[in-house]
Amino acid sequence: MSEVQLESIAREICQVRNYQFVSQVGAGAFKETFHVRPSEDASLALKVFRPKNTDDRVLREIDAMKRCDHPNVGKLFAVDYFHTEDQKYLFSIEEFLAGGTLTERVEQRLLPVEEVLKFGNSLIEAVSHIASHGLVHRDLKPDNIMFKEDRETPVVVDLGLVRDLAESSLTQTWLMRGPGTPYFSAPEQLNNDKELIDWRTDQFSLGVVLSISVLGYHPFSEENETAAQLVERVAKRESPSPLFWNDISDLGLNALGKMISPWPVERFRTPEKLAAAWSDQGNGS
Numbered sequence: 001m002s003e004v005q006l007e008s009i010a011r012e013i014c015q016v017r018n019y020q021f022v023s024q025v026g027a028g029a030f031k032e033t034f035h036v037r038p039s040e041d042a043s044l045a046l047k048v049f050r051p052k053n054t055d056d057r058v059l060r061e062i063d064a065m066k067r068c069d070h071p072n073v074g075k076l077f078a079v080d081y082f083h084t085e086d087q088k089y090l091f092s093i094e095e096f097l098a099g100g101t102l103t104e105r106v107e108q109r110l111l112p113v114e115e116v117l118k119f120g121n122s123l124i125e126a127v128s129h130i131a132s133h134g135l136v137h138r139d140l141k142p143d144n145i146m147f148k149e150d151r152e153t154p155v156v157v158d159l160g161l162v163r164d165l166a167e168s169s170l171t172q173t174w175l176m177r178g179p180g181t182p183y184f185s186a187p188e189q190l191n192n193d194k195e196l197i198d199w200r201t202d203q204f205s206l207g208v209v210l211s212i213s214v215l216g217y218h219p220f221s222e223e224n225e226t227a228a229q230l231v232e233r234v235a236k237r238e239s240p241s242p243l244f245w246n247d248i249s250d251l252g253l254n255a256l257g258k259m260i261s262p263w264p265v266e267r268f269r270t271p272e273k274l275a276a277a278w279s280d281q282g283n284g285s
Helices: 003-017 056-067 102-108 113-132 199-215 227-235 242-251 255-259 271-279
Strands: 020-027 031-039 042-049 076-083 088-095 145-147 154-156
Touching (some): 003 031, 003 042, 003 076, 003 088, 056 076, 056 088, 199 255, 242 255, 255 271
Antiparallel strands (some): 020 031, 145 154
């Protein structure tokens, strides 16, 4: 489906639901997202899925969103199908987040320790809530962390690669690399070690995200190294860079070092332990 065709479907959905169509705000491999208004003072996100991609993974994403109910996890309000003469389109109505992405924020400036500590607490709560439902996000990255209109409240979005630990894996065992964005993925994802995937996988990715936000570089980054070389070293479970250890010590953010440990067993065992360690930081000691 082309962008024009899906936008046409979105406009027809708006007519049926008596929404005002505003604009397209994003497009991906599986769906396109549109800003719509149910009234003059309210906004929603309308997501229209490409018919050929309405598979088990999409349905699992929707099921995960239905189960989550937390201020720092994107809200799902409705799911339905829109029928044309020869096709049906799955669509969802979700929370509209007007404060931009973390990617946009870190491109402008490094974030001060106090700011990272604050939204880090919120993101740990989000990961904890997701984990409490037996889910692993598997794609935590700055693009998938958005902010509400107040530009202070972070929200984890896009559960398109979610793993439900109570269900059979949708990833083929023979694949050399599991789902995720490699630059932010944990070693167990990069090596498709499915038996090691749990909430600590999200802990690793969150540690990378927070490190980049406050330091401006990946914890495993070495001088004159390509992104592909970095990812390969993470997959081999090599150590973070000496510069990273020095910088987090100077900033009093030592929890980051444990969060990005190469092996899950070396990370914080529970979300509660991570939350406690994260809160007890920022003193430069």
